[in-house]
Amino acid sequence: MQPRMMPARTPTDLRPHERPVVAIRSMFISDLHLGARHARPEVVLRLLKEFQPTQLYLVGDIIDGRSLQRRWHWPAACAQVLDQLAHMSETGTELFYTPGNHDAYLRNHLTSDPPLQVQDQFVHHCADGRRLLITHGDQFDDVEEKAQWLSRVGSVGYDLLITVDRTVNRGWKYVSLRPLRISRFAKQTAKKWVQWASGFEARVVNHARAHGCDGIVCGHIHVPRVRQFGDILYVNLGDWVENATALIEYDSGELELLNLDRLANPTGGQTEPPWQPRRHNHVADRLTHPLAGQADSVS
């Protein structure tokens, strides 16, 4: 069975600030890593100002306690993201937060009380009756579970790799329009390896099946992906460091994985590109092959 996704939409040419907020049934985002050096809170903010979901799931690694512990980095945009979440909550959005390994401190503060429910996992009921299990996913990552020191070293290496990528590309763009993909390739390869080595996808899928769900929505590995594994729909939300991806559910229960990368990368800060939600069926295809067609996704 193919994942049930929205038919292609006509991309709109309106800019974000010209458009009214779009009401949708639910939205899922993960791995914002607010407080980390390479977070992009201003892009998150645009997303949150574009859509008002009835239910918003924050699927872990939202506030990066691990990075903040290492080095305090909290630009105004990070605070604005939290303000916007509070505003959304006050204006009718239900908030669900499932902590990840970078905000694991919240696992000591689980609560089922509004306005912010915090649980290790949630079961989301789609409008079409499908049940989706929502959890960050680090519990299914062997490296995270069995060698946390390696994961911490990995986080520092990951930061370094992104620094190299952005620095090299800053110089490179004067020479060529086509960005270099060296560190992205290294990262993707490393992530792929972790994915393969720990059987991450198979584990989360089995976990969803064991809970009688029709799908799993997780994050953690920063590889946005929509895939059907037998009877279980697997959605990895990606992240807001290297990608800018969010899952949205329409009133019909249909799902769309948006990729806002173009919006995330104003060219040299000159002109703001128009809002271009990618046609999701292409998005889904592209995201299944993270190395393909993403030449413009990291500045």
Ligand SMILES: [Mn+2]
């Ligand atoms: Mn994580």
